[in-house]
Amino acid sequence: MMKVIEYPEKKEWDTLCKRPQIELDSLENSVKEIISQVKTRGDSALIEFAQRFDKASISTLEVTKDEIDEAVQSVDKELKKALLVAASNIKKFHSAQQRPLLEVETMPGVYCWRKGVAIERVGIYIPGGSAPLFSTLLMLAIPATLAGCKEIVVCTPPSPNGKINAAILYTAHQLGISKIYKVGGAQAIAALSIGTKSIAKVNKIFGPGNQYVTKAKQLVNQQGTAIDMPAGPSEVAVIADELADASFVAADLLAQAEHGSDSQVMLVTLSKQLIPKVQQELSIQLEKLPRKEIARKAFENSCILLFDSENKMIDFVNEYAPEHLIINTANCDQLSDKIINAGSVFLGAYTPESAGDYASGTNHTLPTNGQAKACSGISLDSFLKFITYQKITKNGLNTLGPVVELMAQAEELMGHKESVTIRLSKATNK
């Protein structure tokens, strides 16, 4: 089912590291048209798009207080408890990311510091479609509230009955978010970026989505709205050794494969014996999976790689730079130290990726498509910007000024030099 590649040569790695890409030619034009409609017609375009794309007849975009109350009533008690545990863990992990104000006196009288300041207005997009991703709302809204963002706006597509999934509304309510709009797809990104009568324009947009959403995020980013990251299809690499329980390995591969037919899963191992055991488990477990057709398609983009040395294996994984990396080996701590490119790493036999997807505390919004080589997942920092400050005393400038004058002169920027010279002349005269 998953193809096996034994001892791939280094020249094949580039091809093996490629992610499935299914970009339609027409995508960019469709998305540009949607953005332009939202720009010119605002809310009425959004209501029309809800009809066209979500098959939902709605007259107002904002979720009402009554709808929220109803949702809060309807969510199962056990699920509510679970959500609270997850929220508590996510809060703990993200609170610990708060950084103290950093003040340094770099030279006598030269004080420099750096302060994290909340991004004022942020937008969170929660996809609808096949799964109601309230977990993504936890992952984005918790750090946003911890950062102190003043305005947090949520957009998510309505179901054909015009409603929003109750668990999503309950989660928003629990986190103190009241601005929730029934808008999905590229039009949601356009609305958050441009602003409409109902929906406030934001400074940064977060959240995953399909190709239309991703393309819209790229386009509004070029126009100046910040975005979290260009999220592609989800992916996992599993490193497992001969001691790994093949049923755990197979379950982890399947958990990723069920995300979407464009997902990619990789098993990377030094153990030839492990491979048939995992394959057998995959066949058994796949049949039980409600989303088995999706998983089966994802396996077509996926493979099992056998290596003959640990170094090669680790080099490959770093070259692949997986969004999620599960290291299910006896020496997982040692291997983990050698990983330089990954979004999030799961260590040991009892650490499934789904723990981090939902409830352990780490964030599940992570760089895909090899972006982990240069980018981080979402953290508290994603909702802050860091402003630097400096204050120099008269004496400080007496020491530092001549350095600045010499450098400015060497760069032929005499106005830069003069802004120091004019101060030094008064500083010494006074």
Place this chain on the structure above:
Amino acid sequence: MMKVIEYPEKKEWDTLCKRPQIELDSLENSVKEIISQVKTRGDSALIEFAQRFDKASISTLEVTKDEIDEAVQSVDKELKKALLVAASNIKKFHSAQQRPLLEVETMPGVYCWRKGVAIERVGIYIPGGSAPLFSTLLMLAIPATLAGCKEIVVCTPPSPNGKINAAILYTAHQLGISKIYKVGGAQAIAALSIGTKSIAKVNKIFGPGNQYVTKAKQLVNQQGTAIDMPAGPSEVAVIADELADASFVAADLLAQAEHGSDSQVMLVTLSKQLIPKVQQELSIQLEKLPRKEIARKAFENSCILLFDSENKMIDFVNEYAPEHLIINTANCDQLSDKIINAGSVFLGAYTPESAGDYASGTNHTLPTNGQAKACSGISLDSFLKFITYQKITKNGLNTLGPVVELMAQAEELMGHKESVTIRLSKATNK
């Protein structure tokens, strides 16, 4: 010279916050063609472009050890000393940004942590043109070395004599950087992103540049190479009160205006009396400036704004979100606390922006064009990515697992649930 706008109404603010934009229609196609040439012909395209765009006949791209030695000899002793002072301050400020490993036990047996890992290969672009910006090399290469980036590649355009400015080579040498290439413009960005025979492909590209460079950075970013930020023309806002020395204020405005004809400078004040004094100083100081024609053009994009209340003034500045903000007032500390959107803030009469441009320790690579609402300037973090890790014990999963199962089921992702269930069944059996 600079137009004065008294008591602008809020509906005018949007227009006042607009930056000058001079994007040529042909820009994107020209840049795409350059990238495609570098992709297909590699080094030979780069050598041709050096001839065409830089009027430089070169046969090899890499700066030789002899050229570096020669530059090290030729740089003025006093400038060398100044560079070392600046480097030392920048190192101090950026070293202090190192973060401890963050480990949190979010629940008993659930360990989560986050670790900064250097981006392996980074590219630094240093523009040539009217000013040899060795200061930018300090600002980018120092945090890159502190972060521990394994490969640091510098590209900068050659002069018509085929050489690189000596101060740039000396600075690189001092910082331990030996890979310097004579490549400028969009072709440098293409080479760093794609890789050629001479120039290694990098994971992230840093550095300012003209419109071609900026467009190339945007395009390669869409193809998956990370970039620092889309750097636009430089800008400053100065808040000054009636006690501010008009000659300091004028010098600060001129220092920014000399950067380029597309720079923008704003004076924002509550003091009507200050305005004519500053205007007079501007006339006097402008005439002495070698780059006065550039500055004069920049003033056409610029203005002096008079406000009648401190709150309105601060609201405007936050809406403008300047790259640089100088607060030259008696109450600068109080005002500073109200600033939520700015790249870097300079406080008091003796803190000219040029101190931070060169030598105080803060970074001078900062968000422009209102991006300060959501983005930070360059810091140590820009050269790291943060990987999250988690390790869960068997007992930890016994507690956390049921939470994950409930949430996965509610999101209709049964494969996610099963990856926990299968472990829990074995964890309790054993």
